[in-house]
Every structure is written in structure tokens, then in C-alpha cells.
Amino acid sequence: MAAELVLRTEKLAKRYGRIQAVDGVSLEVQRGDIFGFLGPNGAGKTTTIRMIVGLIRPTAGRVELLGRPMPAARRTALARVGAIVETPAFYGFLSGRANLELFAAMSGGAPRARVDRVLEVVGLQGRDRDLAGTYSYGMRQRLGIAQALLPDPVLILLDEPSLGLDPRGMKEMRDLILDLNRVHGITVCLSSHLLAEVQQVCNRIAILDHGKLLYQGEVGRLLSRTESFRVRAEPAEQARHAVAGFPDVAGVRGENGVLVVDLPADRVPELNARLVAGGVRVFEISPVQASLEEVFLQLTGPAAADASAHPSSLKTCAS
Amino acid sequence: MSDTPPAPAPAAPASERAPVPRGAGLFRLLELETIKLARRRTFWAGFGLLGVFAVLVLVGFHYAEFGGLARTLRRMGASADFKPYVNGLLYTGWATWLGYYLLIPLYVSVVFGFQIAGEAREGTLRTMLVRPVWRGQVLAAKFLSGYLYVLVLVVFFYLFCLALGYPFLGSGKPGLVAFGKTFFNDPSHFPWIIPEAKAIQRMALGCILGSLALAPLASLALLLSTLVETPVAAIITAFSAYMMSTLLGEVEFFVKLRPYLFTTYTTFWKGVFYPELDWREMGRSAGYCGLYTAAFLAAAWAAFRWRDVRG
Ligand SMILES: Nc1ncnc2c1ncn2[C@@H]1O[C@H](COP(=O)(O)OP(=O)(O)O)[C@@H](O)[C@H]1O
Ligand SMILES: [Mg+2]
Numbered sequence: 001m002a003a004e005l006v007l008r009t010e011k012l013a014k015r016y017g018r019i020q021a022v023d024g025v026s027l028e029v030q031r032g033d034i035f036g037f038l039g040p041n042g043a044g045k046t047t048t049i050r051m052i053v054g055l056i057r058p059t060a061g062r063v064e065l066l067g068r069p070m071p072a073a074r075r076t077a078l079a080r081v082g083a084i085v086e087t088p089a090f091y092g093f094l095s096g097r098a099n100l101e102l103f104a105a106m107s108g109g110a111p112r113a114r115v116d117r118v119l120e121v122v123g124l125q126g127r128d129r130d131l132a133g134t135y136s137y138g139m140r141q142r143l144g145i146a147q148a149l150l151p152d153p154v155l156i157l158l159d160e161p162s163l164g165l166d167p168r169g170m171k172e173m174r175d176l177i178l179d180l181n182r183v184h185g186i187t188v189c190l191s192s193h194l195l196a197e198v199q200q201v202c203n204r205i206a207i208l209d210h211g212k213l214l215y216q217g218e219v220g221r222l223l224s225r226t227e228s229f230r231v232r233a234e235p236a237e238q239a240r241h242a243v244a245g246f247p248d249v250a251g252v253r254g255e256n257g258v259l260v261v262d263l264p265a266d267r268v269p270e271l272n273a274r275l276v277a278g279g280v281r282v283f284e285i286s287p288v289q290a291s292l293e294e295v296f297l298q299l300t301g302p303a304a305a306d307a308s309a310h311p312s313s314l315k316t317c318a319s
Numbered sequence: 320m321s322d323t324p325p326a327p328a329p330a331a332p333a334s335e336r337a338p339v340p341r342g343a344g345l346f347r348l349l350e351l352e353t354i355k356l357a358r359r360r361t362f363w364a365g366f367g368l369l370g371v372f373a374v375l376v377l378v379g380f381h382y383a384e385f386g387g388l389a390r391t392l393r394r395m396g397a398s399a400d401f402k403p404y405v406n407g408l409l410y411t412g413w414a415t416w417l418g419y420y421l422l423i424p425l426y427v428s429v430v431f432g433f434q435i436a437g438e439a440r441e442g443t444l445r446t447m448l449v450r451p452v453w454r455g456q457v458l459a460a461k462f463l464s465g466y467l468y469v470l471v472l473v474v475f476f477y478l479f480c481l482a483l484g485y486p487f488l489g490s491g492k493p494g495l496v497a498f499g500k501t502f503f504n505d506p507s508h509f510p511w512i513i514p515e516a517k518a519i520q521r522m523a524l525g526c527i528l529g530s531l532a533l534a535p536l537a538s539l540a541l542l543l544s545t546l547v548e549t550p551v552a553a554i555i556t557a558f559s560a561y562m563m564s565t566l567l568g569e570v571e572f573f574v575k576l577r578p579y580l581f582t583t584y585t586t587f588w589k590g591v592f593y594p595e596l597d598w599r600e601m602g603r604s605a606g607y608c609g610l611y612t613a614a615f616l617a618a619a620w621a622a623f624r625w626r627d628v629r630g
Binding site for chain 2: 050053054055056057074075076077078079081083085086087088089090091092093094102103105106107108109147151
């Protein structure tokens with residue numbers, strides 16, 4: 001059964017003069033997702049979000065938001081979408097609450113209880129009468145999310161929600177996002193250049209670099225594509241020798257007396273047998289899950305030069 | 320924190336949600352824009368600055384030589400004593416005349432030049448435009464709220480001048496000496512004293528017509544505000560355009576340019592201080608003002624509709 005798509009972009013592209021900011025990005029966000037939009041600074045995340053919400057016009061490609069074409073049906077689509085684009089901006093000369101009321105009024109109004117509720121959800125109650133201009137960075141991010149929550153959204157788009165937050169603020173932001181998704185049933189699409197953040201909260205991700213989509217799919221699937229094993233055996237030198245001579249081993253690295261061996265999982269028993277037969281005492285062979293960071297650097301780093309020669313191998317779209 | 324990604328929660332069924340709300344319409348947007356404007360410091364600075372200006376003109380009036388006025392009056396055989404004519408009415412007429420020349424256009428440039436570019440700079444434009452509102456209505460609300468401000472500013476200026484002029488310079492009797500080009504170019508033109516009650520009516524008319532005459536500049540500033548990324552650029556360009564157009568219009572050898580300069584048509588309101596109201600001439604100029612305004616607003620709408628909100 002096909003999951004309901006709340007957001008779909010098709011070969012979206014944006015060119016600023018000579019800069020191709022976004023280049024053929026096709027995204028699919030399903031209802032219920034916490035979708036991570038990952039990429040280094042300047043990758044084109046904000047530009048993509050701007051096109052999704054109709055702030056800028058794509059040079060090419062299409063956007064469907066809640067099943068409606070953007071920007072043609074922007075009024076109906078945006079009525080049920082909350083968004084923060086770039087850092088949340090507010091009127092510094094109005095209180096946090098007055099800002100919320102103002103933006104709520106633009107969406108057709110929100111009862112007082114709803115404003116109270118979103119202030120509570122983001123933990124700003126008690127500070128809502130202060131001028132927004134006096135808010136800290138973290139408070140502005142929270143007010144931004146409160147603003148995005150006002151229209152009782154089906155989907156919220158958050159552009160780098162933990163940018164500029166301290167570790168504690170980041171943890172609170174993660175918890176808030178998980179809560180919005182699990183308790184309030186809101187589909188969340190967030191952009192980030194922080195791998196840890198995405199790995200901890202998102203179930204599906206897209207990786208963007210230089211405006212191009214490098215990967216889209218489940219986080220788990222991306223991580224399990226690399227098959228590495230920790231091998232702890234003695235004597236170390238003899239073990240290394242035996243491993244290096246074993247067919248199908250793609251690479252061996254030594255890390256404080258432990259070998260990290262890249263090889264297909266179904267060859268592990270044979271490797272073990274070979275080691276034991278060679279008189280090596282095997283203490284441990286265990287799978288290493290690559291961190292998202294490793295995969296990310298693999299995809300976007302200088303090593304990606306040869307990987308980009310086979311871009312199809314990087315795009316495993318979960319369906 | 321666990322490394323396993325969380326299982327997505329089932330979304331709440333659509334029936335549990337409130338019906339899709341309709342975004343704000345024009346009147347609501349106008350209300351919101353007016354609130355925003357009224358809460359900004361620039362808004363009040365306009366009143367302060369005009370107040371200070373009115374006081375300065377009053378001081379000037381107190382020490383001024385009215386030799387020219389006295390001579391003219393004597394030549395007209397109206398009265399040997401010109402003093403009663405240097406009254407609150409004449410002061411108000413002069414102060415507003417001068418205010419309309421420089422300060423009020425400056426404030427119009429500031430308010431309208433800020434409307435779009437200012438919010439783009441602050442980043443609040445993107446917050447606004449991801450709400451389900453029509454850009455055309457946002458633009459219209461911004462124009463109308465700015466206009467409301469200008470209207471209030473102008474009315475305040477007139478009332479403030481009257482309130483200053485009457486106690487310090489005496490009441491409006493025996494009336495307002497009509498001024499403007501008729502007074503200087505054709506002193507034989509009668510009647511040249513506008514009785515007090517009529518002069519007050521004329522000033523009320525001056526408020527309305529004077530505000531209408533600011534529409535071309537206001538819409539030009541709004542157009543520039545939709546085109547540039549920084550409010551200062553819009554404000555300076557709009558005000559410079561106004562100054563250049565005014566100055567070129569006053570230089571003799573550019574007389575052929577005059578019909579094409581928008582400021583040629585924005586001074587028609589001064590007709591309220593002429594001895595007789597020339598409705599035809601004022602109507603013609605007001606029509607041109609309307610044309611310029613419509614053209615600038617149409618251009619502003621076209622620009623804003625397609626504008627990439629990058630700020
Ligand atoms: N208004 C603009 N004019 C020109 N180039 C831009 C503009 N906005 C973004 N870019 C360029 O587009 C690319 C993507 O930017 P952006 O979407 O902001 O990246 P991210 O949000 O992933 O950090 C960058 O190279 C940036 O310099
Ligand atoms: Mg960005």
C-alpha cells in the first residue's frame with residue numbers, strides 16, 4: 001500500500017545567476033515521517049524549502065504540498081502547513097504573544113486557547129508578554145515553532161531548528177520534535193547540517209550536496225549498506241596477516257589492537273574458520289554500524305569524487 | 320539517546336482536525352498592517368518631527384519681516400495695518416505649505432519605502448508569506464495602511480499648527496490672506512481675503528486634497544520597496560526621484576519636461592489657498608495623479624507577485 005505523500009517535489013531546480021543552488025531534487029515525504037533534509041552549508045536546503053512553500057519560484061520542476069500544486073494552490077495548501085524558513089523572524093517591537101496572534105490572524109485566526117496551548121507546547125509560557133526583540137536565540141526558535149503550530153498543521157517544515165542552540169537546547173528541541181510527531185501526529189520535515197540530530201530523530205532522510213540529491217530513503221538502510229566487522233584476535237600481527245590474505249576482504253584497518261574488516265556478512269564464518277585454523281585465538285567478531293557521519297562524508301567528501309561516477313548506486317530510494 | 324530511528328506515529332485522522340481555515344482577507348490584513356505601523360517608532364517620529372517643524376516656523380513667523388505683505392496690502396488699499404493678517408490662519412497655511420514641500424514627502428518615502436523592503440530585511444516578510452494570504456492583498460493592505468498613516472499625519476499637522484498659531488499669533492480674524500501664485504503674480508485678483516470660516520473649510524479640503532496629491536509618491540516608494548532588498552535604498556531612491564522631479568520642474572529651461580514630471584501634478588492641492596477654487600484645474604491634476612498612482616501600483620503588483628522572497 002502506498003503511503004500518503006504530504007510533500008512531493010519533482011526535479012526541482014533553482015538557479016541564481018551562475019549558481020545552480022538546487023539541481024533536480026525529487027523528494028517524497030510521507031505522512032507520519034520525521035524527514036531529515038541533510039546537507040552541508042550551501043547545499044541548497046533553504047532554497048528547496050523556499051520553493052516548497054512558494055517564497056521563490058523554481059527555475060524548473062514541480063512541488064505538490066498536501067496533494068496540491070504549488071504555488072498555484074498556495075492558499076489552500078499553506079492553510080495546513082506550518083513553516084520556519086531560515087531563522088525565525090518576528091516583530092521585535094511586539095510581544096511573543098502579539099506576534100503569534102498577528103500571524104494567526106493571517107491564517108484566519110486562532111482562539112486564545114490555541115495560542116496558550118502552542119506557547120505551552122514549546123515551553124514559552126510565562127515569557128510570552130516580553131518583547132520578541134528581547135528573546136534569546138533558543139526562544140526565537142521556539143516561538144518560530146509555536147508560530148508554525150498555530151494553524152493546527154498536518155505538516156511542519158523546519159529549517160535548521162537547532163541552529164545556534166546549546167547542547168541542552170538541542171536536546172529539548174529533539175524531544176519537542178519527537179513529541180510533535182508522536183503525540184500530535186504531525187509530519188515533520190527538518191533540514192540540518194548536523195548528522196547526529198538527523199540520526200537521532202529522523203526515520204527517513206535525504207542527503208543534499210551542491211544542490212544535488214545524493215541519497216533518499218530510510219536512515220537504517222543507509223547505515224547498513226556498509227558491512228564492517230570488528231575482529232579482536234591474538235596474536236594481532238598474525239591475525240592481520242591472515243585477514244589481509246582472505247579473499248573478499250575489501251579493506252582492513254587497525255584500531256588500538258582491534259581490526260576493522262570490510263567484507264560481506266555471509267563470509268564471516270569462513271574468515272573465523274581460517275583464523276582459528278591458522279592458530280589465531282579469536283575473542284570477538286562483531287558488526288560495526290557505520291555512523292551516519294562516516295556515510296555522509298563518504299557521500300559528500302573528497303572521496304565522493306569516484307562515487308559520483310556511479311550516482312545510481314547511491315540513490316536507493318525506499319519504496 | 321538511542322541510535323535507532325523512532326517509529327513514525329500514525330497521524331491524527333482528518334476528521335479530528337478543525338476545518339481548513341480561510342486565510343485573512345483584505346480588511347483583516349489592513350487592520351493588521353495598521354496595528355504594525357502604529358506600533359513602530361517611525362510612526363511616532365513622524366508626528367514628533369512635524370511638531371518640531373511647526374514650532375520652528377512659528378518662531379520664524381514671530382521674527383519675520385512682513386514688509387512685502389504690508390506693501391502689497393497697502394497697494395490693495397485694504398488696510399494700512401497688516402498685523403491682523405499675520406495670524407494663526409496665515410501661519411497654518413505657510414507651515415503646511417512648507418511641510419508639504421519637504422518633510423511630508425520625506426515621511427511618505429520612509430513609510431512606503433519601508434513597507435515591503437523593510438519586512439524583507441527583518442525577515443518577517445517570509446514569515447508572513449508562508450501564511451495563506453494573497454500577495455496582492457498584502458500589497459493592497461500595505462498601501463492602504465500607509466495611506467491611513469499619511470492622512471492622520473496631515474490632519475495632525477494642520478490641527479497642531481492651528482493650535483499653535485491661534486494662541487500665539489491671534490485668531491483668524493480678519494481672515495486668511497490668499498496666497499499662491501495668484502497673490503504674487505496678479506495682486507489685482509479679488510477677492511484676496513478668505514474669511515475665517517471659509518478658510519477653515521479650505522484647510523479641511525487641503526487635508527484631503529493634499530493627501531491625495533501624495534499618492535503618486537507613495538505608490539512610487541511602494542514600487543521601489545518591492546524591487547530592492549534594503550529599505551534605505553527604496554526610501555532614498557523615492558525621495559530623490561521626488562526632489563529631482565520637483566527641482567527640474569522649477570528650472571526655467573526644462574519647461575518642456577514639465578508635463579512629464581509627476582510633481583507637476585502633485586501641487587494642485589495648493590489651490591485651496593488661492594482666492595477662488597479652480598475645480599477644473601484641480602480636477603485635471605488630480606486625474607494625472609491618479610494615472611501615475613495606478614501605473615506605479617500596477618508595476619508594484621507585478622513586481623511583488625513574482626518577487627523571490629530571498630531575505
Ligand atoms: N538570494 C540568493 N542569491 C544568490 N545565490 C543564493 C541566494 N540564496 C542562496 N544562494 C546560493 O544557493 C546555494 C544554496 O544556498 P542555501 O539554500 O541557502 O543552502 P543551505 O540552506 O543548504 O545552507 C548557495 O551556494 C548560496 O550561495
Ligand atoms: Mg540554510
